[in-house]
Amino acid sequence: MPAIDRIFEQTKPLQAQLTGHRLYQQLKDIDDIRLFMERHVFAVWDFMSLLKALQNELTCTTLPWKPVRNARTARFINEIVLGEETDVDRNGVPASHYELYLEAMDEVGADNQKIQQLLDDINDLDNAREALQAADLGEGIKRFVDYTFELIKEGKAHKIAAAFTFGRESLIPELFIEILNQSPEDKSRFPRLVYYLERHIEVDGDEHGPLSEAMVTELCGTDETKWAEAQAVAEEALRRRIGLWDEIADTLETVATVR
Numbered sequence: 001m002p003a004i005d006r007i008f009e010q011t012k013p014l015q016a017q018l019t020g021h022r023l024y025q026q027l028k029d030i031d032d033i034r035l036f037m038e039r040h041v042f043a044v045w046d047f048m049s050l051l052k053a054l055q056n057e058l059t060c061t062t063l064p065w066k067p068v069r070n071a072r073t074a075r076f077i078n079e080i081v082l083g084e085e086t087d088v089d090r091n092g093v094p095a096s097h098y099e100l101y102l103e104a105m106d107e108v109g110a111d112n113q114k115i116q117q118l119l120d121d122i123n124d125l126d127n128a129r130e131a132l133q134a135a136d137l138g139e140g141i142k143r144f145v146d147y148t149f150e151l152i153k154e155g156k157a158h159k160i161a162a163a164f165t166f167g168r169e170s171l172i173p174e175l176f177i178e179i180l181n182q183s184p185e186d187k188s189r190f191p192r193l194v195y196y197l198e199r200h201i202e203v204d205g206d207e208h209g210p211l212s213e214a215m216v217t218e219l220c221g222t223d224e225t226k227w228a229e230a231q232a233v234a235e236e237a238l239r240r241r242i243g244l245w246d247e248i249a250d251t252l253e254t255v256a257t258v259r
Helices: 003-010 012-019 030-058 071-085 097-108 113-121 125-134 139-154 157-169 172-182 191-220 224-258
Strands: none
Touching (some): 003 224, 012 224, 030 157, 030 191, 030 224, 097 191, 139 157, 157 224, 172 191, 191 224
């Protein structure tokens, strides 16, 4: 069995916890969706930093330009950056997926003040984790985002790629399908959010997922130590997502009892 398939096999229990999470059934109305988005937006944002970390590691982003070590992995990540940082909205206007998500938040009346405040407080990579810990956010959000910046700070491309692939690109389509399927809310009320979710399902499932898997395979090669580290990162990334989902679900349950 190829090494990458072994990781998918070993992480099946964690993947099942996410695809079968109680959170999806709690998205019963627009208020629930609004609360979900106010917390999930941090995962949308930190994904972009994970993406750019890979681009910095695998392509030449400094001057003077020099040839990269591996043109295949450079092409993989550049194609993903193109789709994530400069996709198009429903009207064909270029926008990052983070910007698409903020537009969807505005559409449902979700508050983006906390994510905007965090971005204002972060000056550079050196203070990102400190600003995160000082922010008025739930521990599930903090632990999720902090792991992203822990990996970025460490700077090992194969580990960053593992979090990107197993904790994001290969997983997100299934999670977003559950969000669309489980929510009984009339989806015509929030077309921008539906577009964002459907766009991710389409792009990640058909294009970015396979590209990211190829990238991990290229970066780990035949090095068993790297493959072991990639699996450990995959497992931890999934655990952090479960923690985030648990926190959002707990909040939704608490809010439901006082309505």
